[in-house]
Amino acid sequence: MSAVQELLLLPLALLALQASLCRGACVEVDSNTEAVVNEGFKLGCISCKKRGEVPATATVDWYFMASDETFYSPLYSYDYENKRDEITDSRFDDRLAWNGSKKTDDLQDGSIYILNVTFNDTGTYKCIFTRTLKYSNFHYPINTNKTIVMKVVPKLTRGLASILSEVMMYVTIIGLQVWLAIEMIYCYRKISAAGEEALRESAAEYLAIASESKDNCAGVQVAE
Incomplete structure (x- = not known):
């Protein structure tokens, strides 16, 4: 084993020793x-x-x-x-x-x-x-x-505090699920809009290149 490997294993050995000595x-x-x-x-x-x-x-x-x-x-x-x-x-x-x-x-x-x-x-x-x-x-x-x-x-x-805590737990879970659904819809719309914008930019670039190519071809024909 190389000296570099020994140096890398030393911190792990120290951590393992400390973990074995830990108490609850x-x-x-x-x-x-x-x-x-x-x-x-x-x-x-x-x-x-x-x-x-x-x-x-x-x-x-x-x-x-x-x-x-x-x-x-x-x-x-x-x-x-x-x-x-x-x-x-x-x-x-x-x-x-x-x-x-x-x-x-x-x-x-x-x-x-x-x-x-x-x-x-x-x-x-x-x-x-x-x-x-x-x-x-x-x-x-x-x-x-x-x-x-x-x-x-x-x-x-069951005490009132226990009932309220359980109700709050379910409310929190439902709220998180609703928030997650809203975030997913928002992200989907944002990605969809970005994709459409990219398609429009690609189409405009393609038309510009095609138009430029057409103008170049027309110039060559006139020169001949």
Whole structure:
């Protein structure tokens, strides 16, 4: 392989190395709040680490307060570092599953999944991240909590914003199709007009050449 080829392949190798080291970005998205009875529902809870270059460990604890209660009770805890998870509320026995980060000691997605939702699951849920940043000389603990007010309904209802967004989507699609049709007609007419103009110019040029040729022939005949 020539030196020039090696120089050309070097940037590609660097790009491939960077791509292999890339990790997905963390985005804190709010959880849905409307669950359907007898169906599954994901309680989303994401807490992104602000200092990505600092190693850390984290645990997640969930708490639940029913709509007719005035205090939170422990619901679920997850500690990936120690390979431990536990459902601490008997009302959710065999109905909770981990749906967050996996294969990492530093949890950023602490979501859980409820199976077979019941109307009794209506209430307020709170997830608390306990994260410990591990600096070289000390450890720095951080607590982050998020609250989700969940409502259980017989069937999923669509909000006004969802309906309006769908209507706007169809209006936009139809508008783009109409605009595209107008542009095609305009371009066709412009090309057609340009073609006719070119034909007229070609015909005029042909007539001018023919007339000039005729005059030349007449001059030759007079000279003879």
